[in-house]
Amino acid sequence: MTSVQVDSKSDGNGAVQDGGPEGTSGEGYQRGLGSRQIQMIAIGGAIGTGLFLGAGKGISKAGPSLILAYAIAGLVIFFIMRALGELLMYRPVSGSFSEYAREFVGPFMGFVTGWTYWLFWVVTGITEVTAASEYMQFWTKNADGVLNQPQWVFALIFTVVLFLVNLVSVKLFGELEFWFSMVKVTAIIGMILICAGILTVGFSDAGDTASMTLLWSEGGFFPKGIGSTLMTLQLVMFAFLAVELVGVTAGESKDPKTVLPKAINAVPWRIAVFYVGALIMILSVVPWTHFQPGVSPFVAAFEKMGLGVGAAIVNFVVLTAALSSCNSGMYSTGRMLRDLALNGQGPKVFTKLTKNGLPLIGTSVSASLMLVGVWINYEFPGEAFNYVVSFATISGMWAWIAILVSQIKYRRKADRGELPQSTFKAPGAPYTSWFALLFIGMVIVLMGIDKDSRISLYAAPLWALILGVGYLAIQRKNGSGTPSVNAQTEDAKS
Template identity: 50%
Template sequence: MDSATSPSAAHDIPPPGGVRSAEGYKRGLSARQIQMIAIGGTIGTGLFLGSGTVISQAGPSIILWYGLSGIAVFLVMRALGEMLVYQPVSGSCAEYAREFLGPFWGYATAWTYWVMWVTTGMAEITAAGQYVQYWFPGFAQWKTALISLAVLFVLNLISVKLFGELEFWFAMVKIAAIVGVLLIGTGVLLIGFSAAGPTASVSHLWADGGVAPHGVWHSMTTLQMVLFAYLGIEILGVTAGEAENPRKTIPRAINSLPLRFGLFYMGSFVVILSVVSWESFRPGTSPFVAVFTKIGIPAAAGIINFVVLTSALSSCNAGGLYSTSRMLRTAGLNGHGPRILARLTSRGVPIFGLVVTAVVMASGLWINVVDPDRAFVFITSVAIGAEILLWSVILITHLRYRLAVRDGRASGSGYRMPGAPYTNWLVLAFFAFVTGLTAWSSESRTALYAVAGWVVILLIGYAVLRRNRTQL
């Protein structure tokens, strides 16, 4: 074993409580890469593929729900951002939960975040295999998934700068697709060219059965799926320990989120639903494919298939491998997991956290091959349930942080969450409402069962940890 990964390396395993002073990461993520990671974190397969199902259920009201959910998620990020400026660490929400809520919450947050992204990563690399079959139908799905995982693993292992560059170009592909729809769709509406011109009109937003054609209540039941589209936005916080000048780049990236939410989600849906009536969409149909096809762009399905493939690989890269390996290292540093997880290579990569994550994700391929339909539903249910739990912990941790600042136990932050503590409670109430809607639907109720089971596992695991360790 060389000095890069030996236990004796000075930067390897800081003493308990020394996470901040000796994280050991290389600050290799530039402002350009941080900005694009922030953009990429707000654009996923939920927008390009899953939104067709939401539109078929909610109609044009989807624009309102994406706006409302975007406000809630932005406030979560402002709460996280305030704490990131206070102390920019890669442990992010797990480290703050440990400090302001107690050891159990640090432990629970780190492992919940890991489970959320490992399960999501399983779904994404399996989906990548399905997307490649569009061009190569004879190539086994599991082979594509395994090759994708192996390539991303090696790239993450080399350096954080290479990871950042990969995410930069992944985000560029997604942005290009959205900008293309916005420009071409707007041209159709203003000039009336193409086969879509004669029927394109903004009146589709209210004239075809109303804004919520199936009723407001039925429309609101899509909020869980809408929130799923924002899953992973908190990855921005995990980059804090490796960002150049994080106290400037992180707030700048967070402050730009409302513009991006408005442009990428609300803006694109305004254009899409004006060019093509919501009545044309069916579950499983990409709205981007529908618009390109209606306009008459050749190979529309192939273009969007490539974009969705890019989104899946981006999700697996940023959330599935990068952020989870950092969160496992935080667990190792704080005594909430095996100490070996805290080790870094000479390049500042948490090698054992990365290996464990990749191995577990690879094992998930077998699950998806055996029963791909039910496995995918279960995986996504676990992911969104865990995400809502994670976002709620961030908001509660922020409340405790503000109390610590008031009592003089923590230093203040120059970047403050607007309207706190009232906005904290409003967003928490919104998440509670969405959770209630989840229970209302038999199809999405799996998420509640999965989260309840995970909480039991966490409690048992923590009890065992306390019994086997003298100090957490």
């Protein structure tokens, strides 16, 4: 039987300090993620298919004003990340927002947050590995448009390979994420430079019409009204989901007190360059009216410029973005299940770690569910699966809500002297945290108004009912409620 290597220590004020052998965290994980990898994981978390593909739908709905939507939402994301950073410097643990929700709001909030975030990544992993297999069709179709390989073959290969990567070591996971993120970053920077060259030198087929005036000359900056711009906020927020993944890496970062603040403070320029900057350049070269839903704006821009090879390049980039997201899902689900188990809110078998400090069983169960999802998508394609996918947005935003509420409550206790102050305080808090909460609330209301995304709100009560019943069952099994972190840790060690 694999033993659980955990040696959490309290400083007497509630903050858990690092413990265990050199090179391990207090939770038994190997500290195998360096600064280079953490920085790229943080960058990659903010760049995904939501930008490479989803932006096309946003542009068609709001025109150039989508740039403003990304900028405002990006500011809110920065507030969320700084709130998370304050909590991480108070107590850096891999359970992250689930741990903080449990400590500052209550056991039930921690239970809901942990299982909901786990579900978010399972669902996201299902959709992303399926999307990756669809992107492979670009290269596998013959001259008649018939696939040489069925889609499920690629889905199986990608899932198994990423699963094996996550079983080798956390360092290999970090290295793979580093290169996935490097591809995405290089692609966006390359697009920005090409567009800048067209605007200044005037080369390519778009050189004669390219101009910054395209941002307002084609019907104005708000061509479809401010209301349409507001309705794109849900698409924009979906694009930013997973930026909080850096918090899950806290227990496996070599120097979390130094690395994590740097990664979080880089959020504004990442959003400014990769979202706002990229869209400004693309929409200055190609009129917004040329973009359509379901078509990557990057692909459309390359075609307009007469650079046909761009389609193959962007397809490769989107493929890596999907695989990166699935890889992150494999990583985070095992950690979240272990955190729940250590606190008596999940099966105890998930507490076990391998000799390399990896949560084998939790990762294996999650990967198995991702395979089931691929099978469902293959056998029963249609709206039912899409409805499940839409729930990912709500479940992902729940983690942000948990972060903000936990930070507000932590700040109150810290200001009263009941807990140690964080070494990385969120500027403007708690007002910025309240603003972010109100903004998320507005986005949820907009989702209820939009008939295409309303179904995700219908699924939320059902999931809440399942969680409520599950929590009551666990309470009954545990007798006197949920055990504390340290109590469950000691039990896991025995």
